[in-house]
Amino acid sequence: MPFTKYCAVPGCGRKQSLHKLPLGSNRNAWLNFIFNEVPADVGKTLTICSLHFTEDCFVNKTQVETGFADRLRLKYDAVPSILDPTEMVQHTYSQKSPTMKDVACQTELNLTSQLAFPTLAPKFRSEGTQTEVSCKSVGPSTPMKDFRPAKTSCLELEEEKRVSFEDFDSQDTTYEPAESSQLPCTSIERDTKYIVFEKCLLQLFETCPVCTRCCDVRPRRQGSFVAIDQLCPHCQYFRKWQSQPVVGSTPLGNLQLSAAIHFTGASFFKLQKVFNAMHVKMITHTTFRKHASMYLEPAIIYTWKKEQEEVLRQLSRGDKVIAGGDMRADSPGHSAKYGAYTLMDLESNIILDIQLVQRNEVAGSDHMEKEGLKRGLEHLEAHGVKLECIVTDRHPQINNFLREINIPQFYDVRHLEKGLSKKLEKIGKDKDCEVVKKWQHSIKNHVYWTAATSKTPVERVAKWKSLVNHIQDIHVHDDPSFPRCDHEIRQSTDRSKWFQPGTKALCTVEKILTNQRMMKDMEKLSPHLQTSSLESFHRVILRFAHKNVVYPYLGMLCRLYLAGMHFNENSNRPQAKTSTKKEIYSMRPLKSQATHCYVINLMTFLFEKVIRDPLPYMKEIHKLNIPETLSAQYGRGHRKPCVLGDKGGGLNPT
Secondary structure, eight states: OOOOSSOOSTTTOOOSSEEEOOSSTTHHHHHHHHOSSOOSSOOSOOEEEGGGSOGGGBSSHHHHHTTSOSSOOBOTTOOOOOSOHHHHOOOTTSSOOOEEEOTTTOOEEEOOSSSOGGGGOOOOOOTTTOSOOOOSSOOSOOOOTTOOOOSSTTOOOOSSOTTOOOOOGGGTTTOOOSSOOOOOSSSTTTSOOOOOOHHHHHGGGSBOTTTOOBOEEEEEEETTEEEEEEEOTTTOOEEEEESSOEETTEEHHHHHHHHHHHHTTOOHHHHHHHHHHHTOOOOOHHHHHHHIIIIIHHHHHHHHHHHHHHHHHHHHHSSOEEEEEEEEESSSSSOOSEEEEEEEETTTTEEEEEEEEEGGGSSSGGGHHHHHHHHHHHHHHHTTOOEEEEEEOOOHHHHHHHHHTTOOEEEOHHHHHHHHHHHHHHHHTSGGGTHHHHHHHHHHHHHHHHHHHOSSHHHHHHHHHHHHHHTTTOOBOSOTTSOBOSSOOOOOSOGGGSOOTTOHHHHHHHHHHTSHHHHHHHHTBOSSOOSHHHHHHHHHHHHHSOTTSOOOHHHHHHHHHHHHHHHHHHTTOOBOBOTTSOBOOOSSOOBOOOOOHHHHHHHHHIIIIITTOOHHHHHHHHHSOOOOOGGGGSOOOOOOOEEEOSSTTOEEEO
């Protein structure tokens, strides 16, 4: 049978979203669905369109509908079951439009606009005037009888321009339109939006659909929401139109705009500049903060808590966890306001816990890392997660704390190598120590080689101490744990590239490599698992919480949780592939494109659950121990009263 580019189901013939006939166990089920009697010579290139499958047969149905994916993907056990798609699927833009019959023209009108059906009614001759009336523009406003304004007094029209849109963003949470829409919110966030020009929108309301005369139009704006009242002063035709559904007193488009900014980690003020450049109306920052405190932050906190409880529940049932911990400060130096300590499962690259510590909760910025680790370990212990060991940096307070609670600790190799490289770079600037520059890269590699090839702390120390002999072209050592170098020994004729005994360069480098702290640190180097993934997560945080922006405590915590959701979703992405399904390899690993399903889930959760009743989700915020602001510990300055002085008439403090 030749290859078909159309659906093979008889009577269908569609050519969009086609899926090829599988080769596995589902092949017979597909064939029985296509043919009543399966012919003997069935080809391998038959295709079936996606309309013959139910929604639960697809892996990425939600991503395709929201624009995050281009093509539908079937599950491995998907079987077609819908024989006639026209009875099951009703497309938004292919629904049958209502019709109406006019007495004057005796024709049926097919209406495809979202407005009420009298809007596009044809022009007809009025029985009272016996003339044809046409309107080219909206004339001056005339007194309107029985015109019902909005209930709220703040939505008054401007006197100068009748068709100008007014701003009422400051009243966003108290705005109550005359007729609030109570439409279900299950698909509001997935509905497609467009940018509409004001002149094009007002053209739809200039003419009365009944008598075709000029109408009085009163538009009102609230953020991105527009409500238009149309009244004909001649036939008293009246209509209200809203650009967005309204739940209670909140336009859902305004709320979704705030949610999109917050959930994606974008900046409100940067987006405001873009909107202002295009002259697109937008909500104010006050409205954005009201939405965040009432709906968005409770949704983020609740979602993160539930996801992490499930992760920790699964880990508590398994073996012990090798965790990695590190703190990220919101500013460099020793004057940070926040310290975010993160615990990660290094084997699965999943964030286990994020603890945000404010400076006034501890003695100072230097103590935030220990407090964050303490809270994180208590959280894991409360959920029954047992640690095999923990990989951290060489912070002295962390070392003492883990020694006290008897948790095995290892050092991240990169942190030790980074500190050593800074010292070698400083030594290499001396004229008598120029040979250090030639060996700096090799010494850094020796740190990683020592950690990766050693099985015991004694072996790690022996291999590290052998470096002092190796840089002098001595490859046989006295330590029995590592008696000689592993590389092939060669005779070198150029002695200038080696360290010479008794020189300043050798004495300085030997002092750094073999000091007491370095020997202790070498014993605790992590052999395999490192905190590089944790450093990658810190870079992800920069997309959600920039260091040059000051956030309140709850806002900073929510952005950390959003970064954690993004990282957990994309930490184990597969290798990138070409269009022919071949993996792409390069000097650095190339992963597939990142997904943002957590944003879709948060949007769905917001409009299906939180907006209907936000009080139950506010309980998670009430459980948080939010510290006072840094300025709260300083009383507001009181000015001393002044009186007229006795001499010179000046002002002197009492």
